[in-house]
Amino acid sequence: HYYITNNLSLVRMASVASGGAAGSLFGSLRRFDAYPKTMEDFRIKTCGGAAITIISGVIMIALFIAELQFFLGVSIKEKLLMDTTRSELLDIYLNITFHHLPCDHISVDAMDVSGGQQVDVDHDIKKIRLKSDGTRISEEKIEELGNGTAVLDPNRCESCYGAETADTKCCNTCDEVRAAYRARGWGLESLGAFEQCKREGLAKAASDMKDEMCNVEGRLRVSKVSGNFHISPGKSFQQSNAHVHDLKLLQQFPLNLTHTINRLAFGEFVPTQVNPLDNHTFVATELNTMRQYFTQIVPMRYKKISEEVVLSNQYSVTHHHKHIDLNKAARGEQSGLPGMFVTYEISPLMVEVTEHRRSFTHFLTGVCAIVGGVFTVAGIIDSFLYNSYRAFQKKLELGKVN
Numbered sequence: 001h002y003y004i005t006n007n008l009s010l011v012r013m014a015s016v017a018s019g020g021a022a023g024s025l026f027g028s029l030r031r032f033d034a035y036p037k038t039m040e041d042f043r044i045k046t047c048g049g050a051a052i053t054i055i056s057g058v059i060m061i062a063l064f065i066a067e068l069q070f071f072l073g074v075s076i077k078e079k080l081l082m083d084t085t086r087s088e089l090l091d092i093y094l095n096i097t098f099h100h101l102p103c104d105h106i107s108v109d110a111m112d113v114s115g116g117q118q119v120d121v122d123h124d125i126k127k128i129r130l131k132s133d134g135t136r137i138s139e140e141k142i143e144e145l146g147n148g149t150a151v152l153d154p155n156r157c158e159s160c161y162g163a164e165t166a167d168t169k170c171c172n173t174c175d176e177v178r179a180a181y182r183a184r185g186w187g188l189e190s191l192g193a194f195e196q197c198k199r200e201g202l203a204k205a206a207s208d209m210k211d212e213m214c215n216v217e218g219r220l221r222v223s224k225v226s227g228n229f230h231i232s233p234g235k236s237f238q239q240s241n242a243h244v245h246d247l248k249l250l251q252q253f254p255l256n257l258t259h260t261i262n263r264l265a266f267g268e269f270v271p272t273q274v275n276p277l278d279n280h281t282f283v284a285t286e287l288n289t290m291r292q293y294f295t296q297i298v299p300m301r302y303k304k305i306s307e308e309v310v311l312s313n314q315y316s317v318t319h320h321h322k323h324i325d326l327n328k329a330a331r332g333e334q335s336g337l338p339g340m341f342v343t344y345e346i347s348p349l350m351v352e353v354t355e356h357r358r359s360f361t362h363f364l365t366g367v368c369a370i371v372g373g374v375f376t377v378a379g380i381i382d383s384f385l386y387n388s389y390r391a392f393q394k395k396l397e398l399g400k401v402n
Contacts, residue, residue: 048389049382056378063370071363074305074355076272083299083350085224085311090297092220095263096231096340100256102209103127103216106339107236110220111243112227118220119243120236125218132211158196174200182235182244210253226346232339245337255338257289258282266295266344267312270302272353276317284321288338291321295342299350305357314351315344 098106108125110118129137157170163180164171171177174197220229233255234245264277282291295315302310328334 046386048385052378052382052385056374060371060374063374064367067363067366067370071358071360071366073358075358077354077356079352079354081350081352083346083348085299085350088224088311090222090224090313090346091267092222092229093218093263093265093267094220095215095217095261097130097213097215097260097262098231099213099258099260100254101214101233102212103129103214104209105233105253106214106216106231107234107245108216108220108229108231109236109243110222110227110229112223112225114223114225114227116223116227117243118222121220124221125216128215128217129209130213130215132213134213137212161194171196178235224346226344228341228343230337230339230341232337232341255288256284257291257338257340258284259291259340264342265313266297266315267300268310270300270310270312270353272302273300273312273314276315282319282321282340286323288324288326289321290324290336290338291319291340293317293319293340293342295344296347297344298347301350301352303352303354305355 106127107120108122110116110121131137152172156172158172160168160171160177160180163177163184163186165180165183168176168180168183171180174194177194177196216231222229232245236243236245258281260279260281261277262279263275265273265275277293284291295317297313297315300312300314302312304310322336324336324338325334326338329336
């Protein structure tokens, strides 16, 4: 019995010793608590504190959503390097509205420093006729031949009115007559002088079009070297290695070059692309104006997260305009031509833009900053309002406030 009692005493002493050691350990650990707690009985809850808590919660949620959207988006990194894609072609996308020029009066041409020329471009380019109010004119045309019952001989050979050549003996349509005159370098003063044009109704249509607008839309594909393209009145053609516009037929029409560039882009669209001439409007204050745009193109390689690579271009622009006296220009006393001219030069450098996902640690750091920052600021505001209210209440009790 004595042996058992003695053993129980030893067990109690060991448990007390171990409990004391554990208590001492936890007591030492409590000193590192940076968040001391107060008893529930000593906490004071106020309506002002509740309002600040609700507002803080709403702000936290809003900032968290914004941070989440930022995290789910992509970051952009840019790098400058040499352009090695010189052998490729350059696509020019345009959408331009001329407010006082009919589509039949203008032509689109492109040329570059390597000698390449595209005259009166009609492939990949659409000229859309518009009424003066901007509504589209139907493309349906009804050809009236004489009184509607005349049938033309398919083997006929009609006159070119003195413009015949060894290769061109017959001009059966108005376009063929005009082409023959351009080949000779002759100007056309009136379409009414040609039977083919009167039969096709073009002589009357030319006068009826004077109040129309024209929207030029499409794509020009040019060599990736410096050059220019222009949209000008008069049919364009090549003669003796010279680029010529026939304006004789348009002498009776006022040439107002007011236009709106709805879109002008060099290359495919990419998310960071900014085209400074988009939605740009030029209002001509006088007739026969030459509007020039000088653009500096910087090639761009855009790498998406999906590993897709898009080649495009950015550009900067300056512009200038001047009045063209057609009589002086015809005598060679003044250079230039009424129209819209876009001159472009290509930089030897390239901007490489790469998309990247933001790291999760960056997102986590942002969320912690939001929660901690809003919580701290809200605590400061609540403390200031509560202490101010207490001080005011004391003064009111002491009668120090009237």
